[in-house]
Amino acid sequence: MIHCDVLVIGAGIAGCAAALRAAELGASVLLIAKDRLGDSNTAYAQGGIIGLADSTDSPELLAKDIETAGAGLCRKEAVDLLATEGPRLCRDFLWKRLGVPFDLNAVTGEPETTAEAAHHARRIYHVKDATGEAIQTALSNKVANHPNIQILTAACLVDLITVPHHSTDPLATYGPIQVKGAYLLHYSGEVVAAIAKRTVLATGGLGYIYMHTTNPGGATGDGLAAAYRASARIVNCEYMQFHPTSLFIPGRQRKLLTEALRGEGAYLLNSDGCRFMAKFEPAEMELAPRDRVCRAMFEEMAHSGKSCVYLDLSPLTAKMDLGKRFPTVFRACNAEGIDPLREPVPVVPAAHYFCGGVYVDLDGRTSLDGLFAVGEVACTGLHGANRLASSSLLECLLWGYRSAQAAVEDCKHVSMSDTSALRPWQPVVNPVTPDPLLIEQDWNSIRSTMWNYAGILRTKDRLQRGRSDIGYLYHRIEAFYKSAPVSRPLLELRNGIICARLILKAALQNSRSCGCHFRLD
């Protein structure tokens, strides 16, 4: 059993920012990394993070862009908070304090800004096209060297420890649900109870439940599923964002091709080499919000009967050295034998970012006492029905920072739990070792069901079919989980199917198309 003031589960930008801030304020912090420290979805972010721009920008203009992309469903207080406090925090904390090596403007010496779709100012700080990796490296180094932070790597969340669920006192049933920490599986096979005054979920997203995604394999919705099992309020699950441009190579995993390419002037072409966006978005063309670009691409593919469209980078060649500015994109293309300087790159949309999540307030507090959530697992309401590009890293940073401050303040008034009143971890009795082929096949079923029935274009019939298929699978997976030794593959599978159910249920209940939830019927 481990005790700490603040338990932070997840070590991407949101988790590291929360851990660091809480530690700086004097709290003892336990930070959990699902793989090695530094391996996170954050490290995959290419384009950048909204930073402090020049006088052509303003908090009002940024707020307007976020709200327009969010299709009218953004929470105003969250938007105003991010627009007024976020860009300065990005500059001062990430650049000045942590030394993130943003590309600099040769004249001003300030971080250089780039453009992205649906932004009406150049306000994106970037480190070439590997911004997330640079931010993650700086944060990982900082948390690794902070004396108040203990790091447990190669460990994942099993379940939140809550009263009354895990209490030995039957009378606890009459009190509110309180989060006391979490059971964590270390991949050595040991389940560790981490008892904390405050727990921060920073477990990231769930893109892996879709057949085609820009997310890594660990994005299985662990925190969302655990919060759901603990009865936290979960909202906006129908709003799964798809990124318009992932590299399309049949049979291969999709790879993100950053939004900044279109921001800087790249065009979308159909298989006849024609620029088709004028038909769908005559005003904004390729720079319309992501949901609208994805739908236009889908319609164009349906019309032509082809499996992809193309991204033409040639308009950029006159103004920059493309290989230097976008080395990650070039590596991804070259690895598939594509030279983006000579030929348009085949692209399709892929599941990218979950705009729903565990409901939180402006300090990251969830509906459960003792539990905070930050980053992609949380829903602050900032993104509404569709997220503006490059706003997520900033949201992670700001809410990570703020939740830590609120959690540390709480710790002053909360005493450490009496662990004798909590039930210890109960392993499965007489476990049966699961067949890996069954786990793999269950994943195939989840991922293809979600892609086909809860993807970019939805109908009642598709969603109903998806819900009944996933519902059937859910019962089988729960039974499987209860009969087998706890393991990472099984935990992820169990979490993935819960997230799939949440998305299907929300999508079916909401017959109104909005942002990235689009109903054809």
Ligand code: SIN
């Ligand atoms: C991108 O570079 O296009 C991804 C960044 C984001 O999703 O905000």
